[in-house]
Amino acid sequence: MTATDNGLNRAQFLRLVGGLALGAGVPGLLTACGDDDASGGGSTTLSLIGVADEKGPLDVLTKAYTDGGAGVTFKTSYAPTDQVTTSVRAQLGGGNAPDIHVLYPGAGNTMSTVDLGKAGLLADLSGQPWTASIPANLKASFSYDGKVYLFSSGLTVIGAIYNKSVFSAAGVQIPKTWPELLTACETFKKAGKVPIALGAQTQWVTQLITYALVAGYVYRDTPDFDDQMLAGKATFLNSGWKQSMELYMSLRDRGFFNDNPNGTTLEQQTAMVGTGQAAMAVQVAPLLPAFRDAATNKDDIDMFPFPNADSADQVYTWGAANVGVGVHAKSKNKDASLKFIEYLGQQENMNKWCEVVAAIPLKRDASSKVDPALQSFLPLLDAGRVAPVGSRWPNAEVQPTHFSVIQELLAKKITVDQALTKMDEAYKKQ
Secondary structure, eight states, X not given: OOOBTTBOOHHHHHHHHTTOSSOTTSTTOOOOOEEEEEOSOOSEEEEEEEEGGGXXXXXXXXXHHHHTTOSEEEEEEEEOHHHHHHHHHHHHHHTOOOSEEEEBSSSSSTTBHHHHHHTTOBOXXXXXXXXXXXXXXXXXXXXXXXXXXOBOOEEEEXXXXXXXXXXXXXXXXXXXXXHHHHXXXXXXXXXXXXXXXXXXXXXXXXXXXXXXXXXXHTTTTOTTHHHHHHTTSOOSTTSHHHHHXXXXXXXXXXXXXXXXXXXXXXXXXXXHHHHTSEEXXXXXXXXXXXXXXXXXXXXXXXXXXXXXXXSGGGOOEEEEEOOEEEEBTTOTTHHXXXXXXXXXXXXXXXXXXXXXHTOEESSOXXXXXXXXXXXXXXXXXXXXXXXXTTTTOSXXXXXHHHHHHHHHHHTTSSOHHHHHHHHHHHHTOO
C-alpha cells in the first residue's frame, strides 16, 4: 500500500502511535531530514538514523549524553518513514548499517523488531536494567525468541478524545461501560450533535474502533490470541473479532457516526470534535495536540478509555510501544552503542523522551509528567488491562485489508463475516 494524503501504510501508522503528535496531512508533521553532529570531544562517533518524529527526543538525549562526558559524539540523521525503512533495511542486509537505528515494535514491516530479530540483525538488549519495566503482556512487541531487541521509552493508547463543553451542555458524564456509551450517544444525537466523529476516508482511522473493541472482547479473555493465530488454532471469523466488528457496525446502524464517514478525512474528524460539532472521536493519544489545536478552547479537549465491556472493571485498553531504536548486530561500535541504549533506559531519560512525544513512560516515578488527558489510562496499564492488538501480524497484508473491509462495511457493501474472511485470507499470505 502506497502512502497518500489520506492513507498510511503499516510503518507510518506505527510511526504515528510511536509518538507522532500529528498525522498525515495534519499541519505540523515533521518531514524534513538532515544531518547533525552532537558536539563534544569524544573519541568514538556513533552513527544514528531515525525517523523524523524521533528527532526531538533524540536531539535532547544525544546532546545530554555527549555533554555528560561519555566520550562519544553522534552523527545523526532523520528522514521520513518510507525512506528510512527502505534505505536502512538495505544497509542492514549489506552489513553497513548505522550503529543505532529506528526500530518498530512487534512484526509486520521491514524494520520491525520481530522481522529484524529473526534475521539476526539486532544486538541483544535483554541484560539491560530498563527491560524489567516492560509490561509482561507487551513483551512480544519488544522481543523475538525471548530476547529484547527494541528500546522504547513508553506506551501510547487508543481511547475517546472528547469535547468537555459538549458533554457538559448535554449533561453527559464520561461513560464507563458499553451500555453507558450507547446511552450517551443517544443523548448527543437528540441534542443535534454527532456522537462519534469518524474520518474513515483517512484509511488508518478505520481500524481504531475495532482495536478499541478487540482489546476487550478478544484479549481480555484470550490473552494468548496472537499465539493461537500464529499456530493456526484461531481465526478472526471464529473469535471475539466478530463480536467487535458487529458492535462497531451497530454504532453505524444507530446513526452515531457523522454522515458519510468514508468521505470524511482525519482533519475533518478532528475539527468536528474541536469545534463542538461532535462529542468525541476514537483516536490514538498522540493526536491530542491536533485536537487541541482545532478547539476553540484547548482545555475542552480530554480523553478517556473506550468502554469495551458491560462493567467498568472489565474494560481493557489498546496499548503499543512507541517507535524506538535498536543496535545493529554488526556495529563496529556495539559496546558504545549498547551503553547509550542503557543510558536512554534510565528513568529520567525515559521521562524526557515521553514528555516530548506525549507518551506514558514504561515505568513511572515521582518525576514522570504524564499528560493530564492520559491519567485515566494509568490504572488500566498498572493492572495489566492493556492489549497490543495487531503487533504480531505475520505480514504487511492484514492491516491494509482491515482498512478496506471497514470502509466496505461502513458502505454496507459486505457483511461482517465476509470482512473477517478476507482478513483471514490476508493473514495466511506469506
